[in-house]
Amino acid sequence: MSRQIRSRLPLVLVAVFTVLVALTLLGPTDPADAQRKKVLNIAAKEPDTLDPHSSTLGQSQAIARFMFRGLTRFAIKDGKVTTAEVEPDLAESWTLSPEGTIWTFKLRKGVQFHKGFGELTAEDVKYSFERQINKAPGTRYGVNLDVIKSIEVVDPHTIQIALKAFDPIFLLRMVGYQQGYILSKKAVEKYGEQFKWNPVGTGPFYFERHSPREKVVLKAFDKFHAGRPQIDAVNYFDVPEDATKLIGLEKGTFDLLYPEAVTADFADQVKKMGAVIDRRGPGGQERFYINMTKPPFDDIRVRKAFMHAIDRKAIKETMYPGGLARLASSCVPPGYFGHIPMQFPEYNPELAKKLLAEAGHPNGFTIKNYFISKSFFYPKVLTLAQEQLRKVGIIVELQVVEHATFHENIRKNLDPFVLYGGTRITDADPWLSLFFDSKEIPDPATGNKGTNFAHYRAIDDLLAAGRVERDVKKRAAIYAEAQKRIERDLVCLPISDVPGQWARNPKRVSTPFDPEYGEYSLHYSYNYPELLKVLN
Amino acid sequence: MAITRDALPELTAVGARDDLRDRSLGRQLRRYGPIVIGVLMALTMVVVAAAAPLLAPLSPSAQYADAVLKGPGAQDRHVLGTDEFGRDVFSRIIWGARISLQVGLASVIFAFALGVPLGIVAGMQGGRVETAVMRCADMLMAFPTLLLALIIVTALGGSLVNEILAIGVALTPNFVRLARSLALTIREQDYILAARALGGGQLRIMARHVFPNALYALVVVATLYIATAIRTEAGLSFLGLGIPPPTPSWGNILSEGRQYIKCCPWITTFSGLAIMLAVLAFNLVGDALRDLLDPRLRGE
Numbered sequence: 001m002s003r004q005i006r007s008r009l010p011l012v013l014v015a016v017f018t019v020l021v022a023l024t025l026l027g028p029t030d031p032a033d034a035q036r037k038k039v040l041n042i043a044a045k046e047p048d049t050l051d052p053h054s055s056t057l058g059q060s061q062a063i064a065r066f067m068f069r070g071l072t073r074f075a076i077k078d079g080k081v082t083t084a085e086v087e088p089d090l091a092e093s094w095t096l097s098p099e100g101t102i103w104t105f106k107l108r109k110g111v112q113f114h115k116g117f118g119e120l121t122a123e124d125v126k127y128s129f130e131r132q133i134n135k136a137p138g139t140r141y142g143v144n145l146d147v148i149k150s151i152e153v154v155d156p157h158t159i160q161i162a163l164k165a166f167d168p169i170f171l172l173r174m175v176g177y178q179q180g181y182i183l184s185k186k187a188v189e190k191y192g193e194q195f196k197w198n199p200v201g202t203g204p205f206y207f208e209r210h211s212p213r214e215k216v217v218l219k220a221f222d223k224f225h226a227g228r229p230q231i232d233a234v235n236y237f238d239v240p241e242d243a244t245k246l247i248g249l250e251k252g253t254f255d256l257l258y259p260e261a262v263t264a265d266f267a268d269q270v271k272k273m274g275a276v277i278d279r280r281g282p283g284g285q286e287r288f289y290i291n292m293t294k295p296p297f298d299d300i301r302v303r304k305a306f307m308h309a310i311d312r313k314a315i316k317e318t319m320y321p322g323g324l325a326r327l328a329s330s331c332v333p334p335g336y337f338g339h340i341p342m343q344f345p346e347y348n349p350e351l352a353k354k355l356l357a358e359a360g361h362p363n364g365f366t367i368k369n370y371f372i373s374k375s376f377f378y379p380k381v382l383t384l385a386q387e388q389l390r391k392v393g394i395i396v397e398l399q400v401v402e403h404a405t406f407h408e409n410i411r412k413n414l415d416p417f418v419l420y421g422g423t424r425i426t427d428a429d430p431w432l433s434l435f436f437d438s439k440e441i442p443d444p445a446t447g448n449k450g451t452n453f454a455h456y457r458a459i460d461d462l463l464a465a466g467r468v469e470r471d472v473k474k475r476a477a478i479y480a481e482a483q484k485r486i487e488r489d490l491v492c493l494p495i496s497d498v499p500g501q502w503a504r505n506p507k508r509v510s511t512p513f514d515p516e517y518g519e520y521s522l523h524y525s526y527n528y529p530e531l532l533k534v535l536n
Numbered sequence: 537m538a539i540t541r542d543a544l545p546e547l548t549a550v551g552a553r554d555d556l557r558d559r560s561l562g563r564q565l566r567r568y569g570p571i572v573i574g575v576l577m578a579l580t581m582v583v584v585a586a587a588a589p590l591l592a593p594l595s596p597s598a599q600y601a602d603a604v605l606k607g608p609g610a611q612d613r614h615v616l617g618t619d620e621f622g623r624d625v626f627s628r629i630i631w632g633a634r635i636s637l638q639v640g641l642a643s644v645i646f647a648f649a650l651g652v653p654l655g656i657v658a659g660m661q662g663g664r665v666e667t668a669v670m671r672c673a674d675m676l677m678a679f680p681t682l683l684l685a686l687i688i689v690t691a692l693g694g695s696l697v698n699e700i701l702a703i704g705v706a707l708t709p710n711f712v713r714l715a716r717s718l719a720l721t722i723r724e725q726d727y728i729l730a731a732r733a734l735g736g737g738q739l740r741i742m743a744r745h746v747f748p749n750a751l752y753a754l755v756v757v758a759t760l761y762i763a764t765a766i767r768t769e770a771g772l773s774f775l776g777l778g779i780p781p782p783t784p785s786w787g788n789i790l791s792e793g794r795q796y797i798k799c800c801p802w803i804t805t806f807s808g809l810a811i812m813l814a815v816l817a818f819n820l821v822g823d824a825l826r827d828l829l830d831p832r833l834r835g836e
Contacts, residue, residue, distance in 0.1 A: 243795040
């Protein structure tokens with residue numbers, strides 16, 4: 001008997017093996033095929049916080065829009081996203097009192113917060129704005145809500161916001177962007193300081209987990225008020241190097257890239273691999289603010305010499321040749337309400353030297369410990385400028401630091417001139433208020449972390465007048481005057497207007513908007529992440 | 537490894553007899569080839585570093601807007617091409633030799649000056665002094681050289697002096713250990729006993745007898761550590777913690793070029809090659825010196 005079994009054993013084994021092979025071949029090649037998840041893989045830098053009111057860093061701004069919404073949103077018109085008109089989002093309608101100071105918003109019913117934090121109510125809206133107005137630790141955009149006098153909850157779905165005076169762009173301020181995001185009051189109170197890694201909003205994706213220095217994982221929110229997004233999950237990878245991002249895009253590891261800087265080489269490589277660059281305006285402006293209170297830049301001749309020393313065209317062309325960016329024409333970028341072209345001292349190193357000599361610096365001067373971020377365009381633009389300044393005798397000794405340290409240090413006024421980039425709401429008021437209002441002068445003594453790096457005080461009256469002016473033409477004239485004063489005082493030198501650009505693998509991800517300026521966008525990201533689709 | 541000055545004449549005599557026996561060119565070449573090549577390469581580096589202002593065809597920081605990321609030979613003036621700012625890679629590599637050599641030599645001298653006396657004192661004194669010195673050295677040895685240098689530079693901030701200090705401190709324990717082990721061997725020698733019998737004080741014995749007898753072995757190791765220091769400097773600069781821009785160092789040229797490695801490989805290739813050749817040169821010199829001076833290897 002046992003011999004019989006032994007002799008048949010090979011046969012049995014062969015039979016079993018054949019059955020197994022057959023099962024393998026006949027079965028689905030991938031067991032997950034039937035329910036394959038649509039996963040969007042984004043390569044960016046790690047956000048420093050997920051509290052949308054807290055960070056000015058691009059990567060943090062970009063991910064916020066996946067999780068948070070505001071009362072209004074930018075209107076989609078003729079297949080384009082505008083930045084001047086708004087349409088309802090979390091609010092379904094609104095009215096303005098005849099004297100123009102009381103806005104009443106009716107909230108959409110049944111809008112749910114992530115993770116069971118319940119329905120959106122007027123309390124959450126009030127809380128989201130008041131925490132910023134009251135300058136809760138870490139919040140950065142309170143100044144954009146300065147126009148608000150008081151907020152009153154009428155009923156759970158009605159909120160009344162009283163303004164100090166008429167505000168022509170109040171609905172723009174209510175867009176889901178920076179100060180406009182609505183958070184869950186319960187969640188902020190529950191998590192406190194830790195809200196930054198436990199974000200709860202009403203956006204199309206909810207936060208699932210954060211693996212430090214690796215990725216942030218977001219999941220589709222089934223109860224999103226405009227319907228569940230097509231994408232099931234978003235992996236927001238921490239990839240500091242553009243070269244690594246490009247390799248990932250080519251190999252299919254990443255579908256979308258948030259690059260440090262789109263240089264000619266980057267654009268070429270993206271094109272060669274059959275990917276596209278989604279270009280969105282108005283984009284960010286890269287510019288210098290000169291601290292007019294810090295010697296020797298308190299002397300206008302030195303500021304003028306600085307501007308004569310900088311070859312803006314050479315910097316722009318080296319960084320972004322041809323159409324990759326435009327030479328900046330004003331301290332309020334084109335595409336923003338109120339923009340007018342300004343004049344800047346032309347490139348003339350000889351004149352710069354002469355001015356420096358007149359100001360008592362015949363041999364120039366040295367700036368020690370000048371801090372510059374190691375990320376994005378910062379080190380590159382500064383290296384270009386450093387050499388140009390050296391030619392007229394201004395020696396800049398660099399300390400290249402982490403991006404967050406750079407942000408901290410420039411708010412401690414450690415750099416006599418500050419290179420800065422980024423976008424804000426596309427109207428002259430928020431832009432000028434953030435960068436030229438005296439209330440925004442950073443001061444380590446008071447903890448003011450504003451962004452008026454020029455320490456400028458000469459347009460406060462115009463800003464106040466513009467905020468209450470109802471006549472569009474008169475408003476435009478006010479901001480034109482503001483730009484003329486800035487031009488006169490030589491405190492801001494804009495270099496390049498760079499559109500927001502992300503590289504995308506079109507075989508993997510589709511957007512409803514045309515890649516070339518099809519979607520106006522603020523802060524580099526897609527305004528409507530729920531409209532992105534993963535194709536296979 | 538350890539040899540004594542008193543033993544040298546005899547060794548030289550043995551070597552001379554060897555030479556008489558084997559005068560074949562092959563053997564000579566095998567023996568002196570590496571040291572000649574190494575010394576020539578190292579000398580070239582020293583000359584290039586010293587004469588950088590004369591040798592570099594262009595300013596290392598001058599930016600040519602008409603030649604951004606152009607290959608070798610661009611505009612008939614950029615022999616090895618240009619980088620992302622239109623700066624001449626050849627001139628930057630020549631100037632970079634200065635930083636590499638300055639850091640390489642200065643940090644090793646620093647480590648030598650600090651580590652050798654400590655090691656000799658530890659070896660000769662023994663007891664608590666030895667325990668204290670050696671445990672401190674062990675503590676520093678627990679960190680890899682690059683990591684330790686990285687920590688120090690991060691704390692002090694990136695500059696030439698800080699980099700030299702950081703790499704010097706990171707290399708010091710190696711010299712402490714070697715000097716101590718040499719001192720342990722030498723202190724048992726008869727001539728030390730003789731010196732002691734003649735009334736020589738501890739300090740005098742260390743300075744006049746132990747140190748000179750340990751010197752050869754220490755110099756060999758120091759030469760090898762120059763290579764390590766150059767590599768560490770390149771590593772620090774590559775990580776953005778070295779000399780701040782725009783001063784060129786091989787590490788930061790390599791680092792700045794790496795994002796353009798696909799389109800413009802000349803930036804990384806030539807700077808990488810410079811680092812490789814420099815490290816090779818000092819390793820060759822170090823190895824050859826050891827072979828020449830080590831009595832155990834000399835006779836072979």
